[in-house]
Amino acid sequence: MIINMIIINKILDFSAINAFTTSVAIVGYVIVFLVLLLLTLVYNLIPKIIAFNVRRRRKKQGKCDDCEIADTEGDVTAAITMALYMHLNEIHDEDSNGITIRRVSKQYSPWSSKIYATNPFVRI
């Protein structure tokens, strides 16, 4: 036990935790938090400012008096965008819907000739 204490005291130097180092740790962590908290608040505010500006502009243009700007989910927007893109570029399936086999102009072929399929030697 005593040996353990000696080892711990020799390896672990608790005197290094003084007012300066503690303040570095605590103040440092608090500043990191504050910076990101500030950014959180700012980025929360930005969409509201943008929405306010859009509403004001539309009101000026007389498009609507009480416009509500809806927050569309990203995947919904992606689906709408994809549909519009495909519609505008007309790259969706467009075919004749004809699924019949087209007749070939050359109808005779030795491969389809009936004469080759018959046996010339008739059994009596």
Next chain:
Amino acid sequence: MKRLLTVFGIIAIIAAISMVFPKTAFTDTQKDTTELSQPAPVAIDGAQNDAEAATGGLKKFFEYTGFANVTSGHLIMLVVGLIFIYLAIRYDYEPLLLIPIGVGILIGNIPFMLDAGLQLGIYESGSVMNYLYFGVTAGIYPPIIFLGIGAMTDFSSLISNPKLMLLGAAAQLGVFATFLGALILGFHPAEAGAIGIIGGADGPTAIFLSSKLANGVNILSDGTTVKNLIGPIAIAAYSYMALVPVIQPPIMRLLITKKERVIKMKSPRAVSKLEKILFPIIGLLFTAYISPSSLPLLGMLFFGNLLKESGVTKRLADTARTSLIDIVTIVLGLTVGASTQADIFLTSESILIFVLGAASFMIATAGGLLFAKVMNLFLSEENKINPLVGAAGVSAVPDSARVVHVEGLKANPNNHLLMHAMAPNVAGVIGSAVAAGILLSYLL
């Protein structure tokens, strides 16, 4: 579990070998260079003299080879380098980093006559490796890497749900707790700060800060020179980043209940182009004004992001996120690997740094997870967050987000958390860079 045991078993064996064998075990083969710089006996005449000259030349050649100069330290580092290459190829652990670092370790630990003036070693002025290493010691490479990261990162998930940014701050607990831990273990505050940043789980940030605080050049207040810990810190940071899939899941399962793990989060809203353009500009101004020391990193991060989002600098953004970052990653990985020269790397401090680094990662993960739980106490039912995403607050982009996604899928196969986890993940990059800036301004 098997992987975990393999990896830590290997680390433990290496640590044990380095303890058992003193690093100078084979150094008796090294000869005094002044003796070697003498010209070999010149044969004047006669066959006997010719034979002696030939033997002398051969002996001298042998003394210059790696076989004559090898030490146990070189062999240990050779094994470490091979393990890095093995982990990268076999388990796909961060191969883009571990392969250059692994090869760098092999290159940096090729034994040669140190005092022969061959200008080969990374610490020998005038050598090619030394010139390349200048980018590390001067802190040039990390900001360029950040430029590339900025140009390739989509911050939409963060912009759409800014409150997740706080998780990136919470996870920096690991940085400051490890800073205190390193102090208790006898490191100088500047060295402790550099070690603590391993918890930021960001390789470039760790290299940047250690190149400023623990570079082997700065003179400390007591007149001594600070230790050169760039190699061990960088290796520890990148190793633990590669081991994120091994380290984080047990902590997640320990701290997050099954009920919490199945929480489904609201889909992120669509973000307008204007918001995306404003994000880097506002982020740069706010972070740089509060913590100017983090400017080299965050300035480049936000600059790269503006190149991407502005939509008019596609060529520059493409270069930053492809060729430029690739070139710097190659050089950075190689030189950081080569900086682990056995005589500098194999010390008891390195082992302590590895232990502290592991603790730092675990504390950071726990910090993010617990803070997410606390946040849930204040959020309405429909806005609740899945606490697993807190683990992505350590940066390690995008590995920790991927781990969160996989753990979320295990709890509920229909719950896709990747995009939600990317928000604290990129916030972690910003948070760790801010933490590095604060430590730099306090401790330099």
